[in-house]
Amino acid sequence: SQTIHQWPATLVQPVGSPLSLECTVEGTSNPNLYWYRQAAGRGLQLLFYSVGIGQISSEVPQNLSASRPQDRQFILSSKKLLLSDSGFYLCAWSKGATEAFFGQGTRLTVV
């Protein structure tokens, strides 16, 4: 069965520190992968998506970057976090436009 793992679940980081959030998918190959951010009580903002290894599309220019070093691994990074990077980050995957599956999310607080 297909599963998606996202970690860590909660993270508190100081301003200016680096960030690395990881997402891995099991049970499928060559999925489309996505990173979303959600502010408290708000909708989902698409940050990055990837259709293959090394292929990253950025939706919103900001302090974050994404990488896909392996087919089923998607990483969200920052070199120096800002207060405005706080939020809830969701990883997702889809294949064939028929369904999307989500990780459990990471609650990031930048202090």
Next chain:
Amino acid sequence: AQTVTQSQPEMSVQEAETVTLSCTYDTSENNYYLFWYKQPPSRQMILVIRQEAYKQQNATENRFSVNFQKAAKSFSLKISDSQLGDTAMYFCAFIPPRDDKIIFGKGTRLHILP
């Protein structure tokens, strides 16, 4: 541009009542999938129901059903016999077949009142 619009930011209904959440979308595609996702306070995204555009029959999953009007590009979610556990944010979503993005509406926050 392909978009999804949820016009009800927030709704409240009494337990056991029926509630309908609205969703409209815009696309030039003919075959696609539409979804409703539930996000409870835990913030886990849970698929509630899925509709294939080429199927005229409305999808149903227990107390959840949709009213899919393809010509009107409308995809509303009906929750029957609402329960306290239905309290959540609900997102309408759409995956265009020739695009690579999952397009979400802004969500409807639903409160089920005891």
